[in-house]
Amino acid sequence: MTEQPRREPPASTPAQPRTAPLVGRAIDAAASRIVADPNPGLLRALLHACYDLVWLVALLLSAPWFAARSAFRPGFRRMVTERLGLALPRLDARRRVLIHGVSVGEVKGAAPLVRALAEQDPELDIVICSTTATGLEVARQTFPGRVIVRFPIDFSWCVRRFLRAIGPGTVILIELEIWPNFLRECNRFGAPVAVVNGRITQRSYDRYRWFRKTLPQFNRISLFCVQLEEYAERFRQLGGASERVIVTGNMKADGLLRVPSAAQRAKVEELRRLLAIDPERPTIVAGSTHAPEEGWFVQCCREAAPQARLIVVPRHPPRAGEVERELANLGAAPQLLTQLRRGDAAPDPSRPALVDTIGELEAIYALADVVFVGGSLIPHGGQNMLEPAAQRCAVVYGPHVHNFRQEAALLESLGAARRVADLRELAATLGEFAADPQLRERMANAAGEAVERQKGATQLTLSALVDRCWPAEESDARPAPAGRGAERR
Numbered sequence: 001m002t003e004q005p006r007r008e009p010p011a012s013t014p015a016q017p018r019t020a021p022l023v024g025r026a027i028d029a030a031a032s033r034i035v036a037d038p039n040p041g042l043l044r045a046l047l048h049a050c051y052d053l054v055w056l057v058a059l060l061l062s063a064p065w066f067a068a069r070s071a072f073r074p075g076f077r078r079m080v081t082e083r084l085g086l087a088l089p090r091l092d093a094r095r096r097v098l099i100h101g102v103s104v105g106e107v108k109g110a111a112p113l114v115r116a117l118a119e120q121d122p123e124l125d126i127v128i129c130s131t132t133a134t135g136l137e138v139a140r141q142t143f144p145g146r147v148i149v150r151f152p153i154d155f156s157w158c159v160r161r162f163l164r165a166i167g168p169g170t171v172i173l174i175e176l177e178i179w180p181n182f183l184r185e186c187n188r189f190g191a192p193v194a195v196v197n198g199r200i201t202q203r204s205y206d207r208y209r210w211f212r213k214t215l216p217q218f219n220r221i222s223l224f225c226v227q228l229e230e231y232a233e234r235f236r237q238l239g240g241a242s243e244r245v246i247v248t249g250n251m252k253a254d255g256l257l258r259v260p261s262a263a264q265r266a267k268v269e270e271l272r273r274l275l276a277i278d279p280e281r282p283t284i285v286a287g288s289t290h291a292p293e294e295g296w297f298v299q300c301c302r303e304a305a306p307q308a309r310l311i312v313v314p315r316h317p318p319r320a321g322e323v324e325r326e327l328a329n330l331g332a333a334p335q336l337l338t339q340l341r342r343g344d345a346a347p348d349p350s351r352p353a354l355v356d357t358i359g360e361l362e363a364i365y366a367l368a369d370v371v372f373v374g375g376s377l378i379p380h381g382g383q384n385m386l387e388p389a390a391q392r393c394a395v396v397y398g399p400h401v402h403n404f405r406q407e408a409a410l411l412e413s414l415g416a417a418r419r420v421a422d423l424r425e426l427a428a429t430l431g432e433f434a435a436d437p438q439l440r441e442r443m444a445n446a447a448g449e450a451v452e453r454q455k456g457a458t459q460l461t462l463s464a465l466v467d468r469c470w471p472a473e474e475s476d477a478r479p480a481p482a483g484r485g486a487e488r489r
Contacts, residue, residue: 032244032468034222035190047214048156051180055155079133082150085158088165089147091125095471098168098191100129100151104358105384106174107139109197112254112458113172114143120462124471127166131177134316134358141359154179163189169471175199180215187220192469196461197251198226198235201381201403205234212238223468225461228406246464249457250406256390256451260366267363274340275367276347277309282369282434284308285393287361288315288383289374294323296423297372298332298352304431308370310352313361315374315383320356327352365391369440370433372426373397382408386454389416389447394433394440396420410453416446 070077081087097117101107107130114126128139131151139148149166152158159181171186171193178195186193200208212218218239225248226232232245260268277283284305286297294312301310312334314323320336327334334354339345347353355364365371371388373395375381381403388395395417401408411417420426433440 032222032241033192034187034220035192037184037187038219039184039217048181048184051215052156055153059153059155075133079150083153083158085152085161085165088162089149091127091147091165091167093167094125095121095123095473096125096127096166096168097170097172097471098127098129098166099172099174100177101135101139101174102151102177103130103132103135104138106130106177107135108142109252109255110172110174111142112251113196113461114146116458116462117465120466127168137358152182154181156181156185159185160189163191170194170465170469172196172465172469176204178216178218178221180217183216183220192222193220194223194225194465194469195221195235196223196225196248196465197457198224199228199231200234200238203402205238208238223464225464227457244468246460248460248464250386250454251457251461252384252386253390253451253454254456254458256386264363267360268366271360271363272367274337274347275309275311275353276349277367278349281349282308282437282440283311283367284370284372284430284434285311285313285364285368285388286372286374287313287365287388289313289372290315290378290380291319291322292326293374293377295326295330296377296426298327298330300423300427300430302332304427305434308430308434309349311355311364311368312352313355313364317356317358320354324354327354362387362391365393368393369437370394370396370430372430376400377423377426385411385417386451390451392444392448394418394443395447396426396429396433398422398426410450411447414446414450416443416450 066080070080078087099110099114101110107128110128114128117124117126127147127149128143129149129151130136130139136148136150152162163185168191171191173193173195175197176195176199183193218235219241221240222244224232224235224240224245226235226245227248227250229247232247235245236242282305284301286294289297289312294314297312298310301308312323312327314320324334324336332352334352335345335348337353337355337357337360340347340353355361365388368388368391371393373383373385373388375383376398377400379400382397382401383404384407385395385397385401385404386407389411395411397408397417397419399419399421401419408417408419412419418429420429
């Protein structure tokens with residue numbers, strides 16, 4: 001099969017700058033900065049005391065298990081000490097922003113904002129924070145040279161220790177990820193909190209609505225920069241005053257549109273060689289998959305596209321051993337990327353390749369002709385389908401994409417993606433894509449246009465942060481007491 005060229009972007013009219021309803025831009029910016037506890041009083045204090053008591057009891061009851069596991073697993077022991085605030089870096093007293101993304105997607109989504117902040121003020125110290133091990137690993141790869149820290153548990157003592165050590169002038173939360181004590185202690189510390197690239201699903205909104213009068217108290221957040229008006233209205237209903245809620249769009253598109261670096265291009269070429277990518281046969285990737293999607297994907301491709309080169313990238317790389325066994329039981333024993341890198345075996349395109357490393361997904365997508373986006377054949381809610389679209393791939397996903405409804409609707413409206421109802425339809429669609437390079441080319445061009453239409457959110461977000469939540473001048477910056485276990489990564 002002769003592959004048609006497809007990597008050159010189509011000629012198009014430059015996208016017009018997007019405008020967003022910057023609600024309340026005319027108000028006094030200082031009025032929206034929350035740098036003191038907005039919910040004082042005995043009842044609120046008792047509420048937080050009860051919340052802390054729950055944490056304390058949980059910690060005491062689980063202490064024997066944590067101690068036993070920590071004794072035999074150094075990585076787990078490190079995680080525990082970091083989340084308890086016992087292994088914090090020593091930082092000087094500088095103007096500082098703390099950016100928190102709970103896991104991989106949020107950390108990667110923060111990249112365009114980090115670049116914009118650094119360009120706006122090269123003297124500003126930017127600390128990256130995450131909760132999961134994979135999020136921290138991706139942060140180290142994405143932001144080399146910056147301080148990377150783990151988010152503490154939401155016990156007041158741990159949060160206070162964390163904030164004293166880091167000393168942020170502003171705290172930025174990617175998408176949402178709010179905790180009652182963390183918000184309260186940021187208020188008391190004098191660090192305004194901003195939610196950027198904000199999104200809140202209907203399911204989350206319904207859950208928060210039950211507790212909006214108690215915890216986590218959305219009126220503690222100084223600024224909400226959100227992706228859609230739909231999300232903006234939900235935040236307003238939960239307690240975010242209208243003047244603090246701004247629709248700025250989705251920053252992830254700006255991160256996806258950047259020109260790849262020389263190192264990124266080198267990684268793509270390395271993977272092309274390791275995986276024996278052949279332009280004469282279509283490359284189909286299953287990205288960010290969850291159990292049991294890997295087996296379903298391979299079975300569908302074996303039935304409908306037996307000539308395709310298959311690459312499987314689980315959402316959580318530690319699952320690679322489990323996935324390897326599952327595929328072997330199906331008679332499709334995979335080759336692990338780590339094995340190919342070590343030279344333990346020659347690449348065999350007749351066998352699926354299984355990516356068991358972190359931080360490879362974007363480069364893998366750059367090699368793909370067709371991408372199945374995981375988390376969508378099960379009721380997980382999907383994963384970000386703009387990532388393969390930005391690499392100009394034909395995109396397909398299952399029916400469960402409620403976490404990415406906007407992105408899915410955009411791609412489908414332009415003919416850049418196809419939603420399938422079940423495994424039979426997935427097999428038929430993958431077979432159709434594999435057999436029709438012209439169809440793949442049309443979808444690839446449409447995908448590039450779709451992502452292009454989304455750009456501009458980072459600049460709007462930066463403008464709002466400068467107006468509303470910019471850290472104090474260095475002479476006014478709060479000195480941060482030194483922590484233990486300094487590590488500048």
